[in-house]
Amino acid sequence: MSRIKFVSVLVLFALLIGVQQVGANPPTPPVAQQTTVNPEEVQSIIEVLKDYSGILAGKGNISPATLSTEILGLGEERKHFYNVFFKQALHSTLESIESEFYLEIQDPNIESQISVLPEGQLSLQVEEMVTLRGRYDATPEDYPLNQAARWALARVTSKPVKNALENYIQDATEDIEKSSTEGFEIVFILRHSLVMEKFSDGLRIIRDSFTDTSLDNPSGIDNVIWEGEGKLFRNAPDYMRFVDYRIYQKSIETMGREMLALYRKVYDISERQHQSDIGDVRPAWSWYNRNAAASYINAYTSNTTRKCRLLFHNGIMADQSKWNAAYTKHTCTDCTNYVSQGLLSGGMPTDGTWYPESLAWIRTSALKDWLLAKGYANHVCWYPDYLNLGDLGLTDDQEHVVMVGSKGPTRYSAHTNDRLLYPWDSAVLPSQLIIIY
Numbered sequence: 001m002s003r004i005k006f007v008s009v010l011v012l013f014a015l016l017i018g019v020q021q022v023g024a025n026p027p028t029p030p031v032a033q034q035t036t037v038n039p040e041e042v043q044s045i046i047e048v049l050k051d052y053s054g055i056l057a058g059k060g061n062i063s064p065a066t067l068s069t070e071i072l073g074l075g076e077e078r079k080h081f082y083n084v085f086f087k088q089a090l091h092s093t094l095e096s097i098e099s100e101f102y103l104e105i106q107d108p109n110i111e112s113q114i115s116v117l118p119e120g121q122l123s124l125q126v127e128e129m130v131t132l133r134g135r136y137d138a139t140p141e142d143y144p145l146n147q148a149a150r151w152a153l154a155r156v157t158s159k160p161v162k163n164a165l166e167n168y169i170q171d172a173t174e175d176i177e178k179s180s181t182e183g184f185e186i187v188f189i190l191r192h193s194l195v196m197e198k199f200s201d202g203l204r205i206i207r208d209s210f211t212d213t214s215l216d217n218p219s220g221i222d223n224v225i226w227e228g229e230g231k232l233f234r235n236a237p238d239y240m241r242f243v244d245y246r247i248y249q250k251s252i253e254t255m256g257r258e259m260l261a262l263y264r265k266v267y268d269i270s271e272r273q274h275q276s277d278i279g280d281v282r283p284a285w286s287w288y289n290r291n292a293a294a295s296y297i298n299a300y301t302s303n304t305t306r307k308c309r310l311l312f313h314n315g316i317m318a319d320q321s322k323w324n325a326a327y328t329k330h331t332c333t334d335c336t337n338y339v340s341q342g343l344l345s346g347g348m349p350t351d352g353t354w355y356p357e358s359l360a361w362i363r364t365s366a367l368k369d370w371l372l373a374k375g376y377a378n379h380v381c382w383y384p385d386y387l388n389l390g391d392l393g394l395t396d397d398q399e400h401v402v403m404v405g406s407k408g409p410t411r412y413s414a415h416t417n418d419r420l421l422y423p424w425d426s427a428v429l430p431s432q433l434i435i436i437y
Helices: 039-057 069-089 144-153 159-181 252-278 290-299 335-345 364-373
Strands: 017-021 031-035 092-102 114-116 122-136 184-199 202-211 224-228 231-234 377-380 392-394 401-407 410-414 419-423 432-436
Touching: 039 069, 039 092, 039 122, 039 202, 069 092, 069 122, 069 202, 069 231, 122 159, 144 159, 144 252, 159 252, 159 290, 159 401, 184 419, 252 377, 290 335, 290 401, 290 410, 335 364, 335 401, 335 410, 364 377, 364 401, 364 432, 401 419
Parallel strands: none
Antiparallel strands: 017 031, 092 122, 114 122, 122 184, 184 202, 202 224, 224 231, 377 432, 392 401, 392 432, 401 410, 410 419
16 A cells, blocks of 8 residues: 555634533532633644644654554554455555544634533544545456446347446446546545543643544444543444445346346336337437536535534535535535536436426425436336446435445435535435436
8 A cells, every 4th residue: 555645734713711610509609710722732732633643644753642542542443444444345445544633613602612621631522534545446347347237238138228238337437447547535524522631741632532423324434432441442334335345245147137137127118118208219318428417416516524504404514615606505405406407417408397496406305206207217226236327316214315426436426415426325325216317
């Protein structure tokens, strides 16, 4: 594996910590006590977080005074986990790690990210963006799903199914070639709960729990709990949830049969519907440019720590500066609006029901109903293994929709939460799959 890189960014505003101690009963009155983090402690926090990031980045000259033995061990455990995750879940090789910590003290009336514990230790709530870069461990020729598609091609006579399988191979080949030669990146946004203790020369981290759970991934992928007495517990993900693990556990023939069955269900039906509707033998999916749709959604989203500030939506990550300014922005609820834009960029025609700001354009269930009613898509309950670029996934409650943005490894892009090529987790998007014709 090539040398791991390092980046650490700390955004700090005013740090003012207030602690109030209240006595139980008179005659002892309540005592209010203000504690201000002085500039030396601010600098110490900065250096401590830099050292913590430095472990992940493989940076030398880490001061052992700023990190406890347990935290040093946790840093090494995290590097090991990321390597295993890339190898097992994504069938890829991890090449570099970058870590950026973001510490922002907000309005004084909002609970601070820093508080003083009774023992005089500091409790710090801080976010970290971990960027993992690597390369896909397969060529287009040996990519299992391409092999499965070729197996299916040799056993089908239906022209629509043949066309669909050939298009799949072409799209996957381009994507796999790019991710295996140019590489790709995965970003985790982690919320840390750190405890720091003071010593003669500054501060040191002695405990850390963190998670990347969110509304669109309630189980998360990168979760560590501090159980006390230096004991750590990682809630590791089930790698069977990820496409690029499963496709290497099955035989090519098994996947070929599954792909053939799915494509016969989808494309034979679509061809019959299309001919009956317009009396034309042209394939119904010929107008949909999957690469254009995927390129659009990957261009107008990002991985961000910025948050929505609307009531009942606090915590949803969104950076509207990355969105397409030509469209109305739906703060904290933009997922369907964004996917509709991607479909339009892929060539899907508007009509009297589906157009910008219509119900079918901005509401997930209405978009799904419109796609199916028009005969533009097929709803299947299946693993997402055989989805192609530009296909959709819905959560079971139909409150969130995403689009496939890459096949090598299989990843999606989305709004609210904003995601740029995030690993497709079948635990979150298990069965509500929309295949576009």
